[in-house]
Amino acid sequence: MLTSKQRAHLRAAAHDKKPVVLIGHKGVTEAVVQETGAALLAHELIKVRLGDGEGARDEARALADGAKAELIAVVGRVAILFRQHPNADKRKVQLPAPKKKDLFEVASDE
Numbered sequence: 001m002l003t004s005k006q007r008a009h010l011r012a013a014a015h016d017k018k019p020v021v022l023i024g025h026k027g028v029t030e031a032v033v034q035e036t037g038a039a040l041l042a043h044e045l046i047k048v049r050l051g052d053g054e055g056a057r058d059e060a061r062a063l064a065d066g067a068k069a070e071l072i073a074v075v076g077r078v079a080i081l082f083r084q085h086p087n088a089d090k091r092k093v094q095l096p097a098p099k100k101k102d103l104f105e106v107a108s109d110e
Contacts, residue, residue, distance in 0.1 A: 028062045036066070048080075
């Protein structure tokens, strides 16, 4: 679970990035989920261009759940996803450390 400060940091870090995954008219398929997982493993923080039509936020949530990633934000037709690399030596994105106050807020939300 990410704190609001960590989410803000990730949104700022994703600002200059281009979408690396494009969702077509078929929506979120197993192939798209696998490609998203591979992109997250390589980059950790990615943007996804969502398909046309209604339900962009639902599409983004389904993709994040399928790829076991955090949905950081949905802005228009673009979603920002984050999943930290399992190997600590290969991590590219450094998250700000949560303060004690932030830890209390996260614990109280659950």
